[in-house]
Amino acid sequence: MKNILLQPGKQSVDVIIIGAGPAGSVAAAYLLEQGLRVKIFEKSQFPRFSIGESLLPQTMEILEQVNLLQPIVEAGFQHKNGAIFRWQEEHVEFDFRNKFSPGWGVTYQVQRDKFDSILANQVEKKGAEVTYQATVKYVEYIDDGIRLEWHDNDGNVHTETAQFILDASGFGRVLPKLLDLEIPSSLPFRQSLFTHVIDQIPLATFDRNKIIITVHPHDCQTWMWLIPFSDGSLSLGAVATPTFYQQFDGLSLDQTLERIFHADTHLANLLKGARYKYPVKQIAGYSSSVNSYYGDRYALLGNAGEFLDPVFSSGVTIAFKSAQLACDVLKRQFAGETVCWQQQFVEPLLGGINTFRAFVDAWYEGTLLPILCYPNKDPEVTAMICSVLAGYAWDKRNPVVQDSQKFIRLISELCQ
Numbered sequence: 001m002k003n004i005l006l007q008p009g010k011q012s013v014d015v016i017i018i019g020a021g022p023a024g025s026v027a028a029a030y031l032l033e034q035g036l037r038v039k040i041f042e043k044s045q046f047p048r049f050s051i052g053e054s055l056l057p058q059t060m061e062i063l064e065q066v067n068l069l070q071p072i073v074e075a076g077f078q079h080k081n082g083a084i085f086r087w088q089e090e091h092v093e094f095d096f097r098n099k100f101s102p103g104w105g106v107t108y109q110v111q112r113d114k115f116d117s118i119l120a121n122q123v124e125k126k127g128a129e130v131t132y133q134a135t136v137k138y139v140e141y142i143d144d145g146i147r148l149e150w151h152d153n154d155g156n157v158h159t160e161t162a163q164f165i166l167d168a169s170g171f172g173r174v175l176p177k178l179l180d181l182e183i184p185s186s187l188p189f190r191q192s193l194f195t196h197v198i199d200q201i202p203l204a205t206f207d208r209n210k211i212i213i214t215v216h217p218h219d220c221q222t223w224m225w226l227i228p229f230s231d232g233s234l235s236l237g238a239v240a241t242p243t244f245y246q247q248f249d250g251l252s253l254d255q256t257l258e259r260i261f262h263a264d265t266h267l268a269n270l271l272k273g274a275r276y277k278y279p280v281k282q283i284a285g286y287s288s289s290v291n292s293y294y295g296d297r298y299a300l301l302g303n304a305g306e307f308l309d310p311v312f313s314s315g316v317t318i319a320f321k322s323a324q325l326a327c328d329v330l331k332r333q334f335a336g337e338t339v340c341w342q343q344q345f346v347e348p349l350l351g352g353i354n355t356f357r358a359f360v361d362a363w364y365e366g367t368l369l370p371i372l373c374y375p376n377k378d379p380e381v382t383a384m385i386c387s388v389l390a391g392y393a394w395d396k397r398n399p400v401v402q403d404s405q406k407f408i409r410l411i412s413e414l415c416q
């Protein structure tokens with residue numbers, strides 16, 4: 001692909017961002033720090049619900065880098081310092097502060113309506129123009145730029161031109177759909193049910209600083225999450241294949257989720273007396289991929305590029321990392337440097353995504369859990385695994401990151 005000369009000031013804005021989720025806001029913050037003019041078009045009106053509430057410590061580093069950390073620290077979100085994995089009678093706790101990689105070992109469990117609004121409001125204050133209820137429907141190349149068409153809620157059609165578009169539209173996947181970039185994910189079709197509950201769990205018996213991931217007692221492909229919030233509520237959800245859900249045909253989504261959680265005695269006890277805050281929602285077939293993460297005058301961020309699976313809470317971390325990497329390349333391109341999107345954006349991004357991918361594959365193949373739960377692991381190996389679970393999937397000093405598949409295979413043999 002030829003290296004296009006990007007010129008600040010050439011169009012009415014320098015960069016258009018589609019979507020004001022985590023990837024969009026963090027990208028805007030990076031670009032504004034470089035003095036570029038940024039417009040965000042967001043389909044919904046904020047605050048709006050979004051799934052993806054358990055952050056990883058790696059996100060803190062990126063928020064700090066773009067001066068977005070302080071408002072998040074001040075928002076009163078639930079602290080998070082690790083994760084608990086439960087499997088039959090066994091359980092293992094990972095404390096992210098005991099990780100191999102340097103950097104943050106703590107983070108937050110966040111209600112995304114509030115989290116995403118804080119980030120979007122902050123970048124608006126910093127100078128980004130954010131238009132809500134603006135659905136992007138069409139893009140086309142023009143001389144020296146790219147034009148985008150968006151629709152407001154009354155059906156009126158508007159256009160905007162820019163030098164470059166960052167697609168951060170999440171599961172909306174605007175450019176992958178318009179430019180025919182979508183390809184099937186390597187991961188199979190799965191479905192998730194989730195809600196928030198007001199819980200009655202006594203503080204003395206429960207560590208709200210950790211999320212709990214529990215494998216279903218009767219089906220090792222099915223798992224449940226429990227993410228405590230600071231206001232006495234919890235996010236809970238289940239992930240399974242459509243075949244697993246067939247046994248609940250005829251039941252409502254509320255009843256189905258209740259049955260799934262009640263199959264596990266520990267979870268059933270924890271959730272005694274809990275009340276749903278709203279009816280159970282569902283999302284299905286969310287794993288996705290693309291045949292290219294960039295092209296002339298555009299790049300894909302976060303879920304608009306690739307989404308793997310929720311089991312290791314990697315979504316927001318990958319969204320942030322993609323924004324960081326893409327904006328670094330954009331900065332150079334706007335400065336007139338010759339850039340290579342493949343080498344400077346895609347390859348580094350995929351480095352970390354593929355580490356998570358190896359963990360997700362091994363989780364569903366059943367090889368990872370015995371490693372996580374193995375009681376006599378070398379503390380150094382535990383720290384290396386902990387680093388990936390904390391989101392440091394791009395730290396090449398970590399042998400697990402250097403070759404995740406090989407590492408998992410080797411440790412798996414040793415644990416047997």
Ligand SMILES: Cc1cc2nc3c(=O)[nH]c(=O)nc-3n(C[C@H](O)[C@H](O)[C@H](O)COP(=O)(O)OP(=O)(O)OC[C@H]3O[C@@H](n4cnc5c(N)ncnc54)[C@H](O)[C@@H]3O)c2cc1C
Nearest residue numbers: 019021022023043052054136169170172302303310315316
């Ligand atoms: C069941 C489940 C559980 C998950 N749990 C976690 C978790 O615990 N931790 C974690 O880190 N991740 C989790 N994730 C993943 C997480 O939700 C996403 O990875 C993350 O939100 C991606 O951020 P994003 O900015 O790319 O997209 P999004 O957060 O989806 O933001 C995209 C924005 O684009 C807007 N948009 C869409 N189409 C258009 C359009 N045409 N025009 C304008 N705007 C548009 C949307 O309204 C939205 O606001 C989970 C995912 C699933 C499916």
